[in-house]
Amino acid sequence: xxxxxxxxxxxxxxxxxxxxxxxxxxxxxxxxxxxxxxxxxxxxxxxxxxxxxxxxxxxxxxxxxxxxxxxxxxxxxxxxxxxxxxxxxxxxxxxxxxxxxxxxxxxxxxxxxxxxxxxxxxxxxxxxxxxxxxxxxxxxxxxxxxxxxxxxxxxxxxxxxxxxxxxxxxxxxxxxxxxxxxxxxxxxxxxxxxxxxxxxxxxxxxxxxxxxxxxxxxxxxxxxxxxxxxxxxxxxxxxxxxxxxxxxxxxxxxxxxxxxxxxxxxxxxxxxxxxxxxxxxxxxxxxxxxxxxxxxxxxxxxxxxxxxxxxxxxxxxxxxxxxxxxxxxxxxxxxxxxxxxxxxxxxxxxxxxxxxxxxxxxxxxxxxxxxxxxxxxxxxxxxxxxxxxxxxxxxxxxxxxxxxxxxxxxxxxxxxxxxx
Amino acid sequence: xxxxxxxxxxxxxxxxxxxxxxxxxxxxxxxxxxxxxxxxxxxxxxxxxxxxxxxxxxxxxxxxxxxxxxxxxxxxxxxxxxxxxx
Numbered sequence: 001x002x003x004x005x006x007x008x009x010x011x012x013x014x015x016x017x018x019x020x021x022x023x024x025x026x027x028x029x030x031x032x033x034x035x036x037x038x039x040x041x042x043x044x045x046x047x048x049x050x051x052x053x054x055x056x057x058x059x060x061x062x063x064x065x066x067x068x069x070x071x072x073x074x075x076x077x078x079x080x081x082x083x084x085x086x087x088x089x090x091x092x093x094x095x096x097x098x099x100x101x102x103x104x105x106x107x108x109x110x111x112x113x114x115x116x117x118x119x120x121x122x123x124x125x126x127x128x129x130x131x132x133x134x135x136x137x138x139x140x141x142x143x144x145x146x147x148x149x150x151x152x153x154x155x156x157x158x159x160x161x162x163x164x165x166x167x168x169x170x171x172x173x174x175x176x177x178x179x180x181x182x183x184x185x186x187x188x189x190x191x192x193x194x195x196x197x198x199x200x201x202x203x204x205x206x207x208x209x210x211x212x213x214x215x216x217x218x219x220x221x222x223x224x225x226x227x228x229x230x231x232x233x234x235x236x237x238x239x240x241x242x243x244x245x246x247x248x249x250x251x252x253x254x255x256x257x258x259x260x261x262x263x264x265x266x267x268x269x270x271x272x273x274x275x276x277x278x279x280x281x282x283x284x285x286x287x288x289x290x291x292x293x294x295x296x297x298x299x300x301x302x303x304x305x306x307x308x309x310x311x312x313x314x315x316x317x318x319x320x321x322x323x324x325x326x327x328x329x330x331x332x333x334x335x336x337x338x339x340x341x342x343x344x345x346x347x348x349x350x351x352x353x354x355x356x357x358x359x360x361x362x363x364x365x366x367x368x369x370x371x372x373x374x375x376x377x378x379x380x381x382x383x384x385x386x387x388x389x390x391x392x393x394x395x396x397x398x399x400x401x402x403x404x405x406x407x408x409x410x411x412x413x414x415x416x417x418x419x420x
Numbered sequence: 421x422x423x424x425x426x427x428x429x430x431x432x433x434x435x436x437x438x439x440x441x442x443x444x445x446x447x448x449x450x451x452x453x454x455x456x457x458x459x460x461x462x463x464x465x466x467x468x469x470x471x472x473x474x475x476x477x478x479x480x481x482x483x484x485x486x487x488x489x490x491x492x493x494x495x496x497x498x499x500x501x502x503x504x505x506x
Contacts, residue, residue, distance in 0.1 A: 070439075070440045071439035071440050072437075072438060072439055072440050072457065075436075075437075075439060076461075127472075131472065136471065137468070137471060137472050139468065140461060140464045140465075140468065141461065
């Protein structure tokens with residue numbers, strides 16, 4: 001348990017703030033262009049083809065993967081590692097830190113992942129199939145590519161960071177979980193800078209498409225940009241996406257000391273578990289997780305200006321989350337609710353971090369981007385405060401609550417507050 | 421394969437393993453390690469590629485023969501002389 005104090009009552013060396021954002025999303029390769037795409041309603045979902053599964057749709061990133069890595073780095077490493085290296089370098093650059101003179105042994109890397117290793121394992125099996133399954137043709141690179149810490153470890157290698165690094169395996173709650181881990185490690189003085197968030201390379205494994213398809217949970221649509229449609233009556237599943245979003249987190253005392261620009265403060269968070277099903281969510285536990293985060297932040301539900309939903313476009317998942325949100329925010333007249341997966345699909349381990357980043361700019365412009373593709377709102381999802389298809393101008397945005405849930409009943413919620 | 425063809429094949433493999441390095445000025449008598457950014461995993465890639473492309477098996481005790489281009493070609497010549505270049 002964290003201390004029950006309000007974040008603002010804590011000493012500055014226990015208050016955790018965001019000082020940099022680095023990201024690649026299917027519709028933007030930096031925070032500003034991503035935000036612009038969200039405000040313009042620009043989708044990043046496109047036709048996609050993958051071995052064995054064939055033609056489908058996906059959220060595909062087109063960041064410059066050689067900006068921070070050599071060709072050899074790319075050959076040696078993984079896509080998740082590459083996404084991570086890009087996002088981490090971008091975040092540090094954005095933070096304005098004096099990186100050359102920063103003590104790298106005091107930097108911690110905490111990267112949320114939904115899964116890792118499937119891409120490389122599938123690749124190797126494909127290769128040895130060509131050699132009649134002769135395992136002597138199985139690459140010696142397989143183990144370093146598939147160890148669970150790989151995406152974080154590649155960042156450490158790339159940026160010469162010698163502090164702790166690891167991934168947080170937390171299904172699709174991982175982006176928030178990475179942020180939470182980073183904050184905890186800063187509070188414990190395990191590091192002075194946390195590079196935290198999530199990454200996803202999931203579009204490069206055919207298995208994720210095939211599994212969602214077998215579960216009747218993979219989105220299809222003649223128009224790729226319309227395929228990801230949370231809350232809509234015609235939603236028919238998930239659009240798998242890749243991407244990454246990493247933040248630089250610092251203690252407020254350190255951020256103030258270097259006169260850093262602060263993009264928000266982590267004022268509350270919570271994680272809990274449904275313990276009810278492998279796949280189906282439990283709205284009661286989700287609501288408890290939201291309530292716990294609010295309580296820790298010392299906030300009432302009606303003080304939240306934006307709720308960034310997890311909804312993925314599945315029939316059951318969306319309505320269950322809406323049931324949870326209705327129980328918490330049903331009476332809140334000024335709370336606005338949106339969804340970012342409708343633009344980019346489900347970026348798995350990066351989803352929570354990316355979706356938060358999409359909303360974080362609202363502290364500056366007070367504009368709330370909408371959920372797109374809602375042509376016919378499902379009555380079960382008809383929450384008051386839903387922002388649909390058109391951006392809304394709020395009077396003021398002070399608090400953003402970001403949901404991120406995953407399989408095996410893992411729930412995570414973070415609340416970010418404006419820094420005055 | 422002739423020694424020249426074996427050399428071309430090794431260059432092709434090295435270009436794949438070490439794509440940031442320039443091969444044009446490679447000194448055949450000097451160690452690869454002194455000229456290219458190669459580590460032990462990269463040398464294993466040379467072994468792996470020869471196995472995959474030509475079914476040539478190189479036992480671990482022979483890895484020292486892959487130090488330079490000259491020693492590599494000399495070592496591989498009897499193993500690859502009956503292979504027809506594709």
